[in-house]
Amino acid sequence: QSTGSSGINAEYGADEIKQKIAENGRLEQDNRHLNESLESLQLKYDDVKARVGRLENALLAQEKALEAYKNSEASAKDELGKLEKELEVTHQAARRRDEEVRKLKKEVEKAKKGSSMYNLCNVLKPGETLELVSVDLPAITQQLPRGIYLQAGQHGVYVESVDSNGSAGRTNRLRTGDRVVEINLSDVSNGSFDAVSREIDSPRALQL
Numbered sequence: 001q002s003t004g005s006s007g008i009n010a011e012y013g014a015d016e017i018k019q020k021i022a023e024n025g026r027l028e029q030d031n032r033h034l035n036e037s038l039e040s041l042q043l044k045y046d047d048v049k050a051r052v053g054r055l056e057n058a059l060l061a062q063e064k065a066l067e068a069y070k071n072s073e074a075s076a077k078d079e080l081g082k083l084e085k086e087l088e089v090t091h092q093a094a095r096r097r098d099e100e101v102r103k104l105k106k107e108v109e110k111a112k113k114g115s116s117m118y119n120l121c122n123v124l125k126p127g128e129t130l131e132l133v134s135v136d137l138p139a140i141t142q143q144l145p146r147g148i149y150l151q152a153g154q155h156g157v158y159v160e161s162v163d164s165n166g167s168a169g170r171t172n173r174l175r176t177g178d179r180v181v182e183i184n185l186s187d188v189s190n191g192s193f194d195a196v197s198r199e200i201d202s203p204r205a206l207q208l
Helices: 002-113 116-122 167-171 193-201
Strands: 148-153 156-162
Touching: 148 193, 156 193
Parallel strands: none
Antiparallel strands: 148 156
């Protein structure tokens, strides 16, 4: 009986060992599966982490670009403000220049209207030409009178006649009908007959 009991216990011990070995094999297999799952999860985690890193870098780059754009926009606004101020200054200078030009034109026009040349040109008839003659006359003496006789006309004072024995006649440059426009560089184109006559009759040397 004793021997039989030992045989049964031995059989039970062998079955238990086999069971333990089988369980150990299953545990090792489960452990391998778990390790494989962990490795797979680690790979997925690393991939996701890399993608998140790339997204963060892209977001950071976009934030920097946005900041740069804002700075550029602010700088552009400042530059635009400066340009607008410079443009306004330029417009003001142009308006002042135009005003000065208008004033100068008025002064020139006024000066032209007061000049003997302008007045002479305005009274020319169609087909007439203008010829200016300069005559130097010496001072009047008893031996050499001036010999110019004047008459009033529509547009000023004219030479009526020239005495050939006077200083004016000896120049051979004055003719009947010539208009007296300047005496000693003074404009007398609008002068009265009496005023021009007084100048002509003056004993001093004259330049007509």
